[in-house]
Amino acid sequence: MFILSSPSGAGKTTIARRLLAEDGAIAMSVSVTTRPPRPGEVDGKDYHFVSEAAFHQMVGDGELLEWAEVFGNHYGTPKSHIKAGLKDGRDFLFDIDWQGTQQLYQRMEVDVVRVFLLPPSIAALEQRLRCRGTDSDAVIEGRMARARSEISHWDGYDFVVVNDDIDDCFEKVRTILNAERMRRARQTGLVDFTRDLMRP
Amino acid sequence: MFILSSPSGAGKTTIARRLLAEDGAIAMSVSVTTRPPRPGEVDGKDYHFVSEAAFHQMVGDGELLEWAEVFGNHYGTPKSHIKAGLKDGRDFLFDIDWQGTQQLYQRMEVDVVRVFLLPPSIAALEQRLRCRGTDSDAVIEGRMARARSEISHWDGYDFVVVNDDIDDCFEKVRTILNAERMRRARQTGLVDFTRDLMRP
Numbered sequence: 001m002f003i004l005s006s007p008s009g010a011g012k013t014t015i016a017r018r019l020l021a022e023d024g025a026i027a028m029s030v031s032v033t034t035r036p037p038r039p040g041e042v043d044g045k046d047y048h049f050v051s052e053a054a055f056h057q058m059v060g061d062g063e064l065l066e067w068a069e070v071f072g073n074h075y076g077t078p079k080s081h082i083k084a085g086l087k088d089g090r091d092f093l094f095d096i097d098w099q100g101t102q103q104l105y106q107r108m109e110v111d112v113v114r115v116f117l118l119p120p121s122i123a124a125l126e127q128r129l130r131c132r133g134t135d136s137d138a139v140i141e142g143r144m145a146r147a148r149s150e151i152s153h154w155d156g157y158d159f160v161v162v163n164d165d166i167d168d169c170f171e172k173v174r175t176i177l178n179a180e181r182m183r184r185a186r187q188t189g190l191v192d193f194t195r196d197l198m199r200p
Numbered sequence: 201m202f203i204l205s206s207p208s209g210a211g212k213t214t215i216a217r218r219l220l221a222e223d224g225a226i227a228m229s230v231s232v233t234t235r236p237p238r239p240g241e242v243d244g245k246d247y248h249f250v251s252e253a254a255f256h257q258m259v260g261d262g263e264l265l266e267w268a269e270v271f272g273n274h275y276g277t278p279k280s281h282i283k284a285g286l287k288d289g290r291d292f293l294f295d296i297d298w299q300g301t302q303q304l305y306q307r308m309e310v311d312v313v314r315v316f317l318l319p320p321s322i323a324a325l326e327q328r329l330r331c332r333g334t335d336s337d338a339v340i341e342g343r344m345a346r347a348r349s350e351i352s353h354w355d356g357y358d359f360v361v362v363n364d365d366i367d368d369c370f371e372k373v374r375t376i377l378n379a380e381r382m383r384r385a386r387q388t389g390l391v392d393f394t395r396d397l398m399r400p
Contacts, residue, residue: 155390162393179379187360
């Protein structure tokens with residue numbers, strides 16, 4: 001489970017999309033959310049859009065690996081397809097915040113790599129948030145406050161990458177993913193392979 | 201401290217040389233040894249060649265980070281220039297066996313990444329040992345026995361890479377090195393950088 005977190009506007013979504021496009025072995029974990037779709041967002045691809053009632057039902061039934069509330073909306077990760085995919089040796093990409101990361105990490109039975117993206121400066125972050133053009137000043141102010149708060153959790157991650165240049169940042173994130181795949185403990189075939197090598 | 205171990209003939213020396221040539225931030229840890237120089241080996245570059253007496257003096261004076269005996273010869277890592285280099289933020293490459301790796305790892309004050317290279321098959325390993333052409337059949341037989349014994353310690357490493365193709369293997373080792381440099385705990389500037397980002 002490969003977790004990518006960052007304050008809003010630090011490039012996480014772009015990096016995540018490129019990773020999914022260029023790496024066939026990783027799939028997106030699609031979250032459920034109670035927030036309304038933004039223009040262009042597709043139900044079942046960007047999010048599973050659900051009602052408050054349906055969300056609370058899922059929490060009650062233990063169907064979410066983690067969940068969090070952001071600006072009055074709820075977000076969560078459904079268990080079922082993740083568990084099935086991991087069994088098949090699939091990697092999953094998580095685009096979640098520090099609260100969700102902590103919840104996932106505290107479940108000891110899951111294997112997690114946590115990557116945090118930082119903006120090169122707070123001015124760059126604000127500019128990126130303004131360029132989206134979809135939000136009012138008040139919303140942007142709220143986002144900046146939230147960004148600072150999100151940044152304060154940088155030390156709860158295994159890796160930190162500063163997104164100074166999007167191509168460079170993407171390469172770094174891909175390097176981390178590929179290296180982590182080479183960890184001994186994640187290569188399930190090695191026990192048999194080394195046994196064959198040592199056979200006299 | 202980046203440790204590269206493998207059975208003799210699995211390509212470790214080639215990979216180490218390329219890493220040193222293409223990565224300016226890593227330097228070789230030059231070991232001391234009591235074994236006689238092979239043709240072409242340079243004192244102070246490949247090894248520091250010392251007498252048995254001088255070696256035991258270094259052990260006694262606590263000047264070695266780790267040491268081991270292989271085929272009656274002694275090998276060890278001198279402390280002094282490693283400690284100075286690490287302080288300056290330099291990375292060090294170690295071309296040592298599993299015994300040395302264990303000794304280094306057990307020193308809790310050092311920061312170690314352990315990579316083990318495996319041959320694609322035992323036949324490929326034997327062929328590589330024969331191609332060197334410098335050793336008798338008896339020595340090669342000894343090496344093969346030692347290779348099997350070395351391979352049996354594969355599970356004492358953080359990463360395992362199968363050297364099926366030397367270019368591919370090199371890229372994988374470089375990927376691991378670059379990813380490990382992005383670990384939060386190794387980026388000493390992040391405390392100040394994030395403090396600046398969060399300043400209102």
